[in-house]
Amino acid sequence: MKMMTFFIVGLLVHVVFFLSIFDIYFTSPLVHGMTPQRVSLPPPAKRLVLFVADGLRADSLFKPDDNGTVRTPYLRSIIEEAGTWGVSHTHVPTESRPGHVALIAGFYEDVSAVAKGWKENPVEFDSVFNESRHTWCWGSPDILPMFAKGASGDHVYTHTYPPEREDFASNDASRLDTWVFDEVKAFFSAAKNNETLLNQLHEEQNVLFLHLLGIDTNGHAHRPMSNEYLENIGLVDKGVAEIVTVMDGFFGHDGKTAYVFTSDHGMTNWGSHGAGHPSETLTPLVAWGAGVQTAQRAISQKYDDFYLKEWGLETYRRVDVNQADIAPLMSSLLGVPFPLNSVGILPLNYLNNSQHFKAESMFANAIQILEQFKVKMAQKKETTIPLLFTPYQPLTESKQMDFVRHASELIKRRQFDKAIPYCEGLIAQAMQGLSYYHTYDRLFLGSSVVLGFIGWTSYVVLFILKTHAGLRKPPTYTHMVAERSLAWTFLCLGLFVALFLAVQSSPWTYYIYCLLPVPVWYAVVKEYETVGGLIRSIPSLPLSQCFGYFLLVMFGIELLVVSFFYRGMLTLGLILLALWPVFSGLYNKAKFRSVTWMLSCLCLALFPLLPVVGRDPNVNYVICAGLLTLLMSSSYLWWSWKRSPVIRDRWLFISQIMQVMLCAYILTSTHISLQLKQGLPLFNQLISWITLASSFFVPLLSSTRLFHRLLSILLSLVCVYLLLSTGYEALFPPVLSWLMFAWISIEQEAMNTRGRTNRTELSGVDFAENIDITNIRQLKLDDIRRSYFFVFFIITAFFGCGNIASINSFDPASVYCFLTVFNPFIMGGLLMWKVLIPFVIVMCTFESIRVSTRLSSRSLFLVVLVISDLMALHFFFLVKDYGSWLDIGTSISHYVIVMSMTIFLMVLSIMTHILTSKRILFGQNRKMHLR
Template sequence: VIIVGIIFHCAYMMSIFDIYFKSPIVHGMNQYSFDQYANNSSSTLNSGQSSPFAKRLIFIVGDGLRADKLFEIIRSLDSQSSLNDDLEVSAPFLRSKMESVASFGISHTRVPTESRPCHVAMIAGFYEDVSAVTTGWKENPIEFDSAFNQTNYVLQIGSPDVVHLFKGEHIDTFNYPPEMEDFVMHDKSSLDRWVFDKFENLITHDESVKNKLKQDKTIIFLHLLGIDTSGHAYKMGKGYYDSIRYVDEGVERVHKLVNEFFGDNETAFIFTADHGMSSKGAHGDGNPECTRTPLVSWGKGIRPFYEGQGNIISDGSFPSSTAEEKYVKQSWMVNPKFRKDIKQADMSVLMSAVLGIPFPMNNVGSLPLSYLAGDEKFRAINFHINAKQIVAQLLQKQAAKKEKTLLFFREYMSKEVLDAKSNAITKKIMAEDYAGAMNDIQELLNIGIKGLNYYMTYDWPQLMSIIFLGYVGWMFYLMVFCLRHYTKLGHEVKGDNNLFIIGFIAITTLISLSSYIFLQNDPYHYHMYTIFPIFFFSYILNHVRLIYQFFCKYFSFQKDGQSLFIIIVVLEVMVCGYFSRDIFSVCFIILGVAPTILEMNFSYRFGWLTTCIIMSLFTLLPADYGNDISLVIIGTLMFCACQITWRVIKPPREKSFFQDVLFFGQLTVIALACAVTVSTDVSIANRSGLPLPNQIAAWGLSLISLLLPFLSSNAYQVRAQSILSGFATPLVLLSVNYEVLFYAGILVAFLFWMRQEKKKRKKDESFTPGWLSKSEFSTAIFFIFLFNVGFFGTGNLATIASFELSSVYRFISVFSPFTMAAILIFKLAIPLIAVTMIFVIILKVTGTPHFAALLIVLALSDIMTINFFFLVSDVGSWLEIGNSISRFAIGNAMIIILLLLFSFAQIYVGNV
């Protein structure tokens, strides 16, 4: 069952990427360029007109730069800012360009706001599927075209994690060593300084590079990581503004070098960012702080800001367009009508149009006409090329889908109709009806985008039905398995003799579905989607007699039906908690009165109610609370005080000097961890970096603390205290605010939970040690509730940006995304580990078969997962899309983690 569950959830977790987020890549379509269009339509530029194309493009990306931090006028500065009071802008050079010739606005990214997918969007013009962010930065999981591919030469300089994404024989790449990417180093500008110095050295001394740059249709790509590292280390404080200012000076330096080297005014400049940065110094999710990036462009082929129609793309950051226009006017001090927003994928099309190179084959961006210079005919032709390239993708997808669909193919729009629309546009351009042509082009482009989305969702109904049946089948499979193996009835009722008939039906169904999938050339893993529901329902049908006997003898539709309804309601309420953390606070208050039902004495009722009220406060606190080392110190003291109080009120039955020494030794280790945490934070705040002794102490104390619980006795109270203390040490070292206080609350809740479970078992007439009873469902629900509170008690895991990245700096400072992610995941897992350990101890003490209890938890949890599956969204704001993905991933990952945590808990709990 465990193996089946792990494989099932791993396979079905990826289903949303087959349904909602399939790769947009298609191959085999025609590619269009300005020269090809002009030759085919006998359309030429006006005689005597100079070439509207730039000879080269300088593409500069300030990694991690928020739009507001570049554009806003800084009026009053706190003492922490390095900017002088007489400076009103963070980037004077870029501001001067905005006020003279540059067009500017916001480039809206989409999730995940990470370097790889955002650079793919900017340079290739399409949004890589979300799962690609986990495939590694330097390896391309799929073949794709890009603006870089169509140039004669590309010079790339920057971070090794980014500049190696785009390779080719005509691309020269230079990067600094990965070891330089140290987040707590004193000088964050050293990375950008290396890039600027390297560029100057190449353009002045390297004859090979100089000769290549003299070609037309070249791109110089400078990737600047300094702002991103400053954001992670210092958030929106002094270091972040320092890095923006240094980048601005560097851009001015590059601008001067380029003009001196070429001296022909044939250069276009684009300055932007791949993603923003949250106020907590993180990125990855759909928070507007991460999705709103600046775009400033000027030079040959670029319209100045006062030409063309501005447009503001609303992303939900402001309550209305009027409010956003007011913000632009007051905070940016520019006329809102000059702001020209684009979507990030539009940038690739702009690059291609400015240089006159073929558009990337898989681009889905729309040419931002407000940025493109040239007469109406020139801009209309380029816009038409943009639309034709998108329609070519639609026709290719349509042909491929028609070829593989066996039955009832539903065509979006025929090739003949699309060709007729395109030919009509060409005629209007030839007749100089540019206004009419522009309207028709926009319509054709919209048809292309909608058609691509149509075929992206073409297989949704059948896939979603199979996935839903898989989850439902899994839940009933677990229930029947528990009924068969962990109840007296299961051992009394003999199995059905329908195995041959059921097997024949299952195999026939499987062969039919597999043949259908094979003939349609669907991905091979689609077979796995169909195998699971067939297997689950075959098992259920083979135990029909047992299910019938259970409902006849033990199930009361009035009493048990009401309990089942309440369980479903509770789970649905917890689903709502993923949208609003406040829901868990309300649940805690309701749980506070539960001991009254169990007729506990006043002291326990009062203590439990007080504990629930305190625990309810944590989910009312903001998820982005920020750094507060004083709360870490208070939390450490509170945890140690709770441990000592518990030891005094309920001393172990068997006195042992060794166990007392171990108990106080663990508390000493926790105190030392707190001291190391404070010392490290002070050092980083003083820009002295992570001291090596502190780093060694952090790793050493954590390892020792995690091993000490194995030395404790098997008395459940002693072992529980030792386990909680063992995981407290790494939590203290990873905490930035009230995490340890929350952990102390879990410790207190355990005491009351244990007493309630013992009391409940005594009242349950159906309870027999070693067998399942109806009480296990309420215990499972309470565990699921605490498990979810473990997720949301100290943050909001629905957004990646809620993670406080600075907490890992006590263990590691050099940039290593997967190592840092592993440390963060461990921090987030500590409350979950503690709750699981407590649950296993309760099961052992009460004599409940813990494996059966686990299966019940898994079955009930999947009710939430089904909700999240249907709530996944690929439309709306990027924040909504990102959160919907996170919820489904959490729902699935929680179940898989439970399987691992229970096994892990068996090792720690031992023979309690």
């Protein structure tokens, strides 16, 4: 099989394995066709006002300052006198979009839906806004439109400010909230002279939504402990009090307005959100007004955490909820149907109403969730062969009718105290049933993917053995007959699988996952003679050496797997790698190179021990990184100067070194400008974007000599990395590059000590030269170690300065040299490139080792593929759908990261080949061959 064909097939196979996780774990929970459920009794409120303070932490609202002064006197008075309060527990990922969906629609949006769209709905869903008579919204253009576009009819009206206002470099981001409050006050003032609007406002079942983004923006820009963030909270408290006064006056103090104040997510001390830290998942909830229970004194609290005493609220009853519970709470207060896709449970302790109303509300809540269960069950029953269908036993059709009938009878007999817990039990059963049918096909699909995974890995191993172990034999007539029989057998098997899926009306993606193992295993079984040859050659193999390598590689893979959970394992791994020259005997033959390797390993080993998040920006580290890069590159430039390099390369290096100094200055200048609240200087922004664009082609101007090209690539990448750094992580690429140069050097020495007589100087290695195919050697056991080193350094490049939490946490401070106006896609793209830069450094190094050791790229890459696939298979079994949302999200993230890494390595290998071996020549220099 040609390399390109193998590459394409391998890429497609891994894309299928990667996408399978979304069909298995990230399928949308939404179903359609349910009947709306509402309470027949009159609701307590005619209108509801929802305040969402974006990015507000629970402790930031409830906790007094150091002097004991409450920064939110109005909301504090509500908690102590007029309303009910608690903590709303959000789910991971703690991003604005899923937080608002949970608040207003009552379900937790799956991660794939978050990735498909930010402002628009990737799936249609019902919401409190959609069920209302009229909804008026004020706030961010990133949040409001998705609820307006998802509503049926034309009754959700949005008022948004221009996107340019969402500027992290703004002098005062609290003006976003001031704009909302001013617009609302102007709206009510104008409504007095607009008869149509006046009539609409006095109708029932109206919602007014105030999205307050200033706190979130100030938190990102200045951190949650800053004066800007804390003063913004006080401004919001004052604004809420003013809006309540305006509305009460407008509606004549009729007592028919309910108020809900909450947040979509919190924020870490370092100004990010997206993971599962308590500062991100604990948000405030305060409700008051029509139908809401007034403040209740509590002798003892259900919650025994330390927050109550710290907040000074231990004597006021605290009622915690899940974030999705707020949607049914608002529906109950307004008397509108519960959102059809809601999985929230009505928090009865927030209601100030009769037991009859509470029982009817819980019954409607239970039936609404049961309706989703019925649709899920019907869908699964229709697409499953009757003989194979296994219903959810606690809620069979007869048991459903018994549940509903008994609950109705309890309410009719006015046994409300029994009806309420009975309905809660029905909700619990229906929720478990929803999960059961939602994951009904998970075992079947997972088994198919694992079968394909094992088959693919087995085929790659056999392909390596067949190519490099001398097991390739010419086909015989008997072999061809047997192969033809195998082809017919597997063809019939594939037709049977396809027929089985067709009978069940399975989605088209199921055909891919279930049919993929068929050709893969056919390719494996077809190599039965290779397996036989391997078995026959066992007596002649160095079994002890092979077994030792096998144990070391398996130990190394387990170490990498554990490092996904505990980054400190990378430090242990780097310490063990530092000792490799001693155990291999290289130290006695190449002491200088061995010492350089050891020192660089130990220096890099410090990074996994450093905190990945929670650090304040410190441009001094970035300046040190620039100086370190300057020192390394100047040393090489001085060394190569004595060897009389071509003048053009010398000046190219000098210009790149000056660019590193310029980028360090740009970052420092930007940081100072933002601290002084003078915004992002236009010159700095232009230089940053020019640096980013030029980094892709400037290395192509340099010589293709190994160290010349690697140094040029390093300087270009470090320039961009400096602009995207905020602290010590800027030191990571220079230190990593030092280790990579040491790796190239010591690998060359390892090759020379293994019996190669034609010693090749590294300075003479050219990426662009055509390697004589007769000079390309076969794989050796030592190449397994090289491949493992590569995988280890790839994982280190990924987790050296980060972990799952830091990758999920979105910190816009890293991109302030490029833009400060909120744009999630551009910012996300820049941060992704920052993550990939260490990858590229390691990839270029691996390409250098391949060229310098005269090994084909296919051979090394196949070994790397086996190691990474074994890791991916390991993580596939570690994926779980139980426990906390952080545990679930982390386990899935691990698999996605490893699979993405494998696919990225395939794609980056092409990019690396271009980056190292291609060159841009101009005019007469086109025929120049640099030495």
